Amino acid sequence: MKKEYIIPIFVPHLGCPNQCTFCNQRKISGQTKMVTAKDVDETIKYYLKHFKDNHKYVEVAFFGGSFTAIEKEKQIELLEAAQKYIKNKQVHSIRISTRPDCIDKEILKRMKKYNVKTIELGVQSTNNYILSRCKRGHTGEDVKKASKLIRRFGFVLGHQMMVGLPESTKQDEINTAKELIKLKPKLVRIYPVLVIKDTELEEEYEKGEYVPLTVNQAVERCKEIVDLFNRNKIKVIRIGLQNTEEISEPGTEKSSVVAGPYHPAFRQLVESSMWYDSIVNEIKKVNAKVKKVKIKANDINVNNIIGHRKENIIKLKDIYDVDVVIEKSEKIKPGKFELEILESYE
Numbered sequence: 001m002k003k004e005y006i007i008p009i010f011v012p013h014l015g016c017p018n019q020c021t022f023c024n025q026r027k028i029s030g031q032t033k034m035v036t037a038k039d040v041d042e043t044i045k046y047y048l049k050h051f052k053d054n055h056k057y058v059e060v061a062f063f064g065g066s067f068t069a070i071e072k073e074k075q076i077e078l079l080e081a082a083q084k085y086i087k088n089k090q091v092h093s094i095r096i097s098t099r100p101d102c103i104d105k106e107i108l109k110r111m112k113k114y115n116v117k118t119i120e121l122g123v124q125s126t127n128n129y130i131l132s133r134c135k136r137g138h139t140g141e142d143v144k145k146a147s148k149l150i151r152r153f154g155f156v157l158g159h160q161m162m163v164g165l166p167e168s169t170k171q172d173e174i175n176t177a178k179e180l181i182k183l184k185p186k187l188v189r190i191y192p193v194l195v196i197k198d199t200e201l202e203e204e205y206e207k208g209e210y211v212p213l214t215v216n217q218a219v220e221r222c223k224e225i226v227d228l229f230n231r232n233k234i235k236v237i238r239i240g241l242q243n244t245e246e247i248s249e250p251g252t253e254k255s256s257v258v259a260g261p262y263h264p265a266f267r268q269l270v271e272s273s274m275w276y277d278s279i280v281n282e283i284k285k286v287n288a289k290v291k292k293v294k295i296k297a298n299d300i301n302v303n304n305i306i307g308h309r310k311e312n313i314i315k316l317k318d319i320y321d322v323d324v325v326i327e328k329s330e331k332i333k334p335g336k337f338e339l340e341i342l343e344s345y346e
Contacts, residue, residue, distance in 0.1 A: 002055050003055065006061050007043060007060045007061065008063055009061065009063070011062055011067060016066040018137035022201045024256070037080065060082045066097075079115075080114070083115070093115060095119075096119055097122060098119065101146070103121075108150065109153075112154075118187075120158035121157070124161055126175070127172050127176065130167060135200070147183040151183075158188065159185045161177065161191070162190075162191045163190065163191070163222055164192050164218060164261070165193055170224075178228065187234065188235070190239045193261075194261070195257070195259040223273050239270050239271075271304045272308055275337075283320065286341060286344075288341070289344055290341055290343075292324075293324055293340065293342060295327070295339055296337060297328070297332050301334060
């Protein structure tokens with residue numbers, strides 16, 4: 001299997017027709033200037049020079065903003081800059097992110113022409129009231145129409161959703177996940193809402209009109225949604241915003257995060273909590289008071305089984321008085337584990 005590499009190119013707020021209450025794309029991406037064809041060319045050259053693996057799959061990804069809402073000439077300029085690398089097979093495909101209301105047949109034909117393979121839609125929610133509350137500027141119906149059209153044209157469909165939007169409940173977010181599953185994306189990203197400086201949401205937060213989720217609340221919501229996607233074989237490629245100088249611990253010098261469930265290892269918190277629940281469920285099936293167990297798992301899962309800063313091991317001891325021994329085994333498939341009772345209380 002070829003190792004996959006992404007060359008990220010950020011196009012903050014280019015073309016975006018709306019200013020959502022939660023969004024300051026320049027802060028989120030750390031990018032402020034207009035991107036040019038020269039920027040694209042130099043970025044691709046830089047990354048290709050530093051990729052060491054000879055057997056690799058390389059994708060150029062235009063993140064941020066709403067790519068298909070950029071003026072047509074600018075879209076072509078940026079896409080054209082990557083074409084020579086695709087022609088000589090140094091780059092294999094292109095990925096873009098955009099809004100559901102910025103997709104039509106003409107746009108998709110253009111994306112096909114320039115070797116775009118994956119289109120990610122910033123959905124955030126399928127609840128029309130919540131979308132309106134956040135000044136998102138599109139509807140749940142726009143999500144359905146765009147998703148179906150993207151799939152019909154043969155693109156890989158991706159969705160991005162958020163948890164903790166103003167007035168959004170846990171059930172609203174589960175409903176959004178279920179609606180997205182019906183649309184058959186190949187991949188999803190899940191972002192807990194952070195309060196970012198210089199946004200309308202920051203003003204709401206300061207007035208007490210918006211209360212962000214805690215880290216624990218965000219983890220609990222996300223793990224149910226991840227489980228839904230996993231059971232439907234939809235790949236969750238990101239949970240939480242990428243950590244940068246500006247997306248970092250609130251209160252630190254360069255951080256633009258005012259409040260909200262920020263954690264540098266947020267995905268691990270979610271996945272570790274899911275492992276913890278699975279292990280506890282297996283222990284509870286044993287008709288005895290368990291004292292010590294051995295968990296055999298694939299090496300790829302061991303860190304999440306142990307938990308961030310050994311959180312799962314500590315919780316099992318504190319709450320259930322169970323000691324845990326971890327054994328790595330390549331015979332165990334990733335995502336699976338075997339539990340063996342080593343000691344029980346009399």
